[in-house]
Amino acid sequence: MYQIICLLRNFDKRSNWVYLIRLVFFLNLFLFLKSEIRAQSSDKIPVLIVDGFSNHDWQQTSAVTQWILEKSGLFKVDISTVPEDSLTMQSWQPVFDQYAVVIQNTNNIHNSTLRWPKDAERALEEYVARGGGLYILHSANNAFAHWEAYNEMIGLGWRPQTVGTALEIDPKGHIKQYPPGEGKGTGHGERFNALIQILNRHPINLGYPDAWQTVNTEVYYFPRGDAKNIEVLSYANDSTSTQQNWPVEWVVEYGKGRVYNSSLGHLWEGEVYPPAYRCAGYQTTVVRVTEWLATGKVDFPVPPDFPTAGSPSLRNPTMEWK
Structure with a gap:
């Protein structure tokens, strides 16, 4: 841009065709670079x-989730934070259609009066x-027991014994169902290093080992x-409590959309x-x-430091995102 301004000044003084040609060249170059920057951003x-309230x-x-996604270069x-003030909250309405993926990070399990406005729920x-x-x-599947469509979208969540079907993975890898009233309500034992075992191959876990170890997690x-x-998609043994195998990751079809829950x-x-977030x-x-939710496919590679069944893999604790 500086070069264009200088050429304009000189052109006023000299009225030279060479300067005019140079001006056109640099102007076109400037417009091209500007469009390239925009294109790269729009790619x-x-x-x-969505956040604003949770027991977590x-x-x-x-902040960490934003950092993980943006450092990949893909996103x-x-x-959007739900306002604390009840009057302001009623006018809160994100334009979801501007986004390929919405990450739900609100949880009202200990305060059922905290809810999204009805218009936002419908949107x-x-x-x-x-x-x-x-x-x-994570704990977003604890939320919004009142919201019928939400219950359908999430597939499984944190619900009492009387509500919904519970799923267990038996020792042979088959899914066992507990109808309402049977088994227990949702819960978890202590956090521990869990062995994530693949139940169904999917674009998300294609290339993963059949089992891999994550750290300090809840099953x-x-x-x-x-x-x-x-x-x-995967399950783990609840070794600190029930000694049974329970789903860790699952996907749900809702209309034409895709939902991932874990x-x-x-x-x-x-x-x-914490280590659970430092896990490669x-x-x-x-x-x-997130790539699969947005596009229906996954190109992001499985990295060399991906954990194995026998060993977790933690990345540098440097707080680059802060």
């Missing part, structure tokens, strides 16, 4: 994280039904819900970039899930 997949550290969860991530339902991607991040026992149009991604108050397997999965 990134737009993602929206939702601020840090959103441009925005965050999310319509967005997913029309083909949008929805990522249910939900008796996850319950509508369990409609669901495919369980108990991975625990981040509690007082933790700072978890970070890789976050990126691959």
